[in-house]
Amino acid sequence: MDNKEKLEMKDGKHLISNIQAQYARLSKGQKIIAQYILKNYDKVAFMTACKLGEAVGVSESTVVRFANALGYSGYPKLQEALQELIKNKLTTVQRVEMAHDQYSDDSTILNKVLKSDIDNIRDTLDAIDENAFKGAADKILKARKIYILGMRSSFTIAQYLGFYLDIILDNVHIIRMDMGDAFEQVVRVNEDDVLITISFPRYSRKSYQVAKYAKSKGAHIISITDSMFAPVASISDNTLLVKSNMASFVDSLVPALSVANALVISVGMKEKEDIKEYFDDLETIWKEYSVYE
Template sequence: MDETKEMRDSKQLISSIQSQFARLSKGQKLIAQYILKNYDKVAFMTACKLGETVGVSESTVVRFANALGYSGYPKLQAALQELIKNKLTTVQRVEMAHEYSDDCTILNKVLKSDIDNIRSTLEEVNEKAFEESSNKLLKARKIYIVGMRSSFAVAQYLGFYLDIILDNVHIIRMDMGDAFEQVVRINEEDVVIAISFPRYSKKSFEIVSYAKRKGAHIISITDSLFAPVASISDNTLLVKSNMASFVDSLVPALSVANALIISVGMKEKEDIKEYFDDLEQIWKEYSVYE
């Protein structure tokens, strides 16, 4: 399936299971019934675990995914996660983490999940949108970066390095007065980078909507075309952020942020070199580093 179709099918998954129920095999019907009642739990189950829970083989689970039009069980699981990830409370996410039995398991599962997220991001990120985003940042009068709650860590990181390169970057902070006061002078010459992951911040969307109405170019770094900021973005950089537990994976978002920084930096290489030459003198004079 192409990405847009997968997104659409995520919304239609439950109705699709219901409509195809009569045509499924006996074992597949057991899976379907379990998913319809417990789709929030199944989103975090392996094919093997789902089979054990329902009382069918792992291969039956895979064939069930195929019967619904998915190339494999991971695609079906991703569709289920797409359905629920913005609806789960933090308490529910903690309850989903029952398979994390010990520290070594946690270390392996979380790192492997991050690796998978980066690999999926690399395969699916829109290269044209990335190139356009890089060029827009170079031409912007001012760059505003917004990311609330955990996304603020990515916003701060991206803003720190972009400001070294371009010197016209403002990170929207909630501890520096009202957020709207910080963007009130925004116009069509400006760019907003919106970083938004489940559970999506209402405040972030409101700020980006205001900037859009003022004519600013919107770049979003988010996990889904269903994300509120994606619907009003000029360029969307989709980042896979499948949840390992109650903590969202921000590793792929940081990787995309890194790529943006380097892309812009390589186009301003001479200016950056001069800037760092000056900084080295300051660091040396004031003994900043050992």
């Protein structure tokens, strides 16, 4: 991520105050856009430049110049900043309402959701920090114990990642809410351990609290999340950024699953001789007890 992209992300966190500060020097048409965004930023986050222009009665080029006037390289970057602003503030009801106009029938839903997942994976591949990924895989391999944490829908990724890492390694613990309080499960964490936290909007407060506790005990924190503004990213040693643009009330976890796959394979390739021996034993058990047809 270059300096301009970092600046655009930072601006996204203070977008409303930035619009207010720049308002006096905007053109008449740009002021109309600014007023509309200040009142309807949750809707504008998912409107194209053309749609926004139609909504306020200005040209698409005026919308693009408005984005430039705020310091963005183009309208898509302004739109990303708006999405960054709202993603943790929208209620589930608001998400459903926003999606009503986007998904008109089953064919449209199938097409848009799958294309969105493809775009999310492509954007993740383009933006992910390869050094952070390599560092995460190395730390997992060397850890005394690996804790994996994901709350609510993120637990699906945590469970998947934990299942396959447990095949490779024998020191994996998935933090489960049905196995007692999360803090009780990490109370013995220390500087030789790794905590992998999966966190997506709406960010779980408890995920951050558990990660912060583990950090205070010296554990290495790896986060799989969608933004450097995610609470857990601020305390992570390795942050693996995953695009997770919203599809109605459902977050796209497909790229997170792909990154989890990549982590498993990266660790596995470093332990392939042990894995082969382990699978030889499993094949014997599966055959003896007729596990598979």
